[in-house]
Amino acid sequence: MKQIYILKGLDCANCALKLERKLQKIDGVESCQINFLAEKMTIDLNDNAVDKVFTTCKNFEDGVSLKRIK
Amino acid sequence: MFKKKIDLLRIGFSLIAVIILLVINILYEDLVINDIYLFKNVVILPISLVFYLLVSYDLYIKSYKQLTRKDFFNEVTLTLIASIAAFAIGEYVEGLAVTLFFQIGEKFEDYAVDKSRESIKSIINLRPDKVTLYNDEIEKVVDPYEVQVGDLFIVKNGERVPIDGIVYKGESSLDTSSMTGESIPKKVKEGQVIISGVINIGSPLIIKSTKEFYDSTMSKMLELVENASSNKAPVEKFITKFSKIYTPIVILLAFLIAIIPPLFFGYNDGAVWSQYIRVGASFLVISCPCALVLSVPMAYFVSLGQASKYKILIKGSNYLDKFRKIFAVVFDKTGTITKGNFVISEVNPTINHTNEELLNLVKYGEYYSTHPIANAILKNEHDSLNKNLLADYKELSGKGIEVTYKDKKLLVGNDKLLQDNDIKFNKASTPFTIIYCAYDGNFIGTITIRDEIKESSKLAIQNMYKNGVSQTYILSGDNKEIVEKVASEAGINNYVSNLLPLDKVNELKKIKDANTNKIVAYVGDGINDAPSLTLSDLGISMGVNGSDLTIESSDAVIMDDDLNKVNYVMKISKKNHIIAIENIVFAIGVKILIMILSLIPNLPITPYIMWFAIFADVGVTVICVLNSLRLLLKKY
Known part of the structure; x- marks a missing residue:
């Protein structure tokens, strides 16, 4: 299932890359791309991976917020 | 806001302190006071340390x-390790400078990122953040x-319609220029889409979504602009991969250089240790991949925004990148090369x-048709016709319409x-439709329809x-005379009528097969050409239909x-590619050069050398970002 999120609060472009790699490694995440400049995350995942994705993002850095738009 | 000001003050004061310290350090470094105390340790160290703590306490928390x-x-931890190393070997001002310039670099990066995000948003400021619901006649903002x-x-006067819908109540005029480029306002009333x-x-207007x-x-459009599908260009992919191996390798080298050579060349000699620790600390500073991972995507982000400014x-x-490599362009005729306003x-x-x-x-024959020709013939006369006289409407693709009118065919x-x-009929031969x-089985006559080529x-x-385009083609369903005339007027080399x-899709496939490994673009107005848009290497549609x-x-x-927008x-695309390559070569080049030095x-x-390392990190990032922003200056 493909979902799109607005992802705010990341510190830098390299942090976005690191988070992207972290999320890609989660079981149930098919693919994940974070566009740091557009503040968007496009992720293809199973339902049971959603919680893990959320906690990974929240724990990655302070002030990271996720808002699903699709 | 308050925090930002404090941050700026911290950085400002520390910057002034660094400059003063640097000058007096050079002047009095070797001055000995009180026999054993060096000026450096008595004066420079405490002042540096105070400002160091001031400017880097938040880095420690982070x-x-x-x-x-x-x-x-x-990056934060690595920068701190480098600064501690600098203090450890007695390079106090450098220790302070490493974290100070790291902070300056971060601030600048934030600023540049905010600016470029803003500039893109102001170019197409379409995204609404609220909608006024009007269910049960109560206004509610959501x-x-x-x-x-x-x-x-x-949707009130001056507001943008946020969601597709049908007019439920009200009559008004709409400015559609941002979506269609049409400057004449469009009148709408109840029931219209x-x-x-x-x-x-x-x-x-009250609108039902x-x-x-x-x-x-609009969201689909925004998705295009904001690059939601995140299709990375080859250059971006390269830099992403490169940074993945670059940072760990440089960090590893930093630690190896700081530890291994002194063990061999003088493990009991403090000067040898500080020499190699300094090199290691420089490597740590250089290991930050910021310049690389920001500047290339930034160039693309700015370019995509620049394109959206031109609608x-x-x-x-990756699609932006393909534009610079277009080898052949295949055009749809009607509405793309020609105006599509049939007369x-x-x-x-x-x-x-x-x-x-x-x-x-x-x-009556064209009553149900949505083809542009039907619009030309019927204009808005649907109301004056009695559709009850019609039955069994059938559209025969590539041929026309068959319908029962007053019980006859x-x-x-x-x-x-x-x-x-x-x-039986007389076949006409003209370059017009x-x-x-x-x-009822009898030939009644013909109507000639003209369509003009667009001025542009x-x-x-x-x-x-x-x-740099080498080949151009028109693929059209019209007869040879029409297509030939349009092709020669527009200066297009090849046509198939x-x-x-x-057949259009098959014809496009042939063109693609004849030009393998080259980019074949298809330009159409989006009516009936979705398969061609998909099949081509670069599908470009014109007008929002x-x-x-x-x-x-x-x-x-x-x-x-406007076809010239291509x-x-x-x-x-060309300019963007040049800037992206410049950034990569410059950033990697400077980093490697300073590592070698x-x-x-x-x-x-x-x-x-620590100062050069700071430049290779922060300075290079700033220069690459500024270089990317240069794309905004160019007018087309």
Whole structure:
């Protein structure tokens, strides 16, 4: 299932890359791309991976917020 | 806001302190006071340390938090290790400078990122952050994502329609220029379909939504602009991969250099240790991949924004990149090269019939058709016709229409349609579109329809050749005379005529096969050409016709009907590529150069190598970002 999120609060472009790699490694995440400049995350995942994705993002850095738009 | 000011003050004071310290350090470094105390340790060290703590306390907090999250090799921690190393070997000012310039670099980066995000947003400031719902006649402001299909919402004067819908109540004029490029306001009344993105410039309208926000035309457009599909260009992919190996390798080298050589060349000699620790610390500073991972995507982000300023929306960096490599362009004719505004130029009934009879039959024949030609013939006369006289409407692709009118068979279409029905008629041969009409088995006459070539087409195609396009084609369903005339007027080398919609795709496939490994672009107006848009290497649709399929199958959308915009993007694409490559070569080049220089002992710059390392990190990032922003300056 493909979902799109607005992802705010990341510190830098390299942090976005690191988070992207972290999320890609989660079981149930098919693919994940974070566009740091557009503040968007496009992720293809199973339902049971959603919680893990959320906690990974929240724990990655302070002030990271996720808002699903699709 | 307050925090920002404090940050700026901290950085400002520390910067002044660094400059003063640097000067007095050089002047009095070797001054000995009180026999054993060096000036450096008595004066420079405490002042540096105070400012160091002032400027880096938040970095320590951050680093600690990252360590608790098991992220050991983040930029902050590495920078702090480098600064501690500098203090340890007695380079106090450098120790302070490493964290200070790291902070300055971060601030600048934030600023540049905010600026470029803002500039993109102001270019197409379409995204609404609220919708005024009007269910049960009560106004309620909500987030656009909360609106469901069937909800009523109100759009007042000056507001942008956020979601596709149908006018439920009210009459008004709409400014559609941001979506279609059409400058004449469009009048709407109850029951009419409205696409999102247009602005209400009249009285309030109550609209019933037919789609959810993210499915609406405007959101689809924004998705294109904001590059939601995140299709990375090859250069971006390279840099992503490179940074993945670059940082760990440089960090590893930093530790190896700081530890291994002193063990061999003098493990009991403090000077040897400080020499190599200094090199290691420099490597740590250089290991930050910021310049690389920001500057290349930044160039693409700015370029895509620049394109959207010209009402050209591109789905991803990889498509922007393909524009500079276009080898062949395949055009749809009607509405792309020509205006698509059909005009009746001649009405030729047979001897037994009048003009009125013929026109009346053709109007009934085209009653249900959505083809542009039907619009030209019918204009807005649907109300004056009695549709109850019609039955069994059938559209025959590539031929025309067959319908029962007053219980007898009516045929309106091209010559093939009449041939198929064994009707005798005189075949006309002109470079214009001819509509044949037959009723109850008899040929009634023909109507000639003209379509003119757009003023911009010829220039646009000349410019394409200048920009490196080698081959141009028209694929059209019209007869040879028409297509040949349009091709020669527009300056297009090749054309194929008399194509059924399915043939067009096959013809495109042939062109692609003849040009393997080269980019074949397809430009169409989005009507009936979704398969071609998808099949081509670069599908470009012109004009917003509101169909989801068109937007989904295109790689780029030109919102108005100016064909020359293709050339703008080709230029933007070329410029963007140059800047991206410049950034990569510059950033990697400087970093590697300074790593090599720091390894060579006793160069004139050796005592200042930490400063060079700081430049290779922060300075290079700043220069690359500024270089990317240069794309914004260029006008097309």
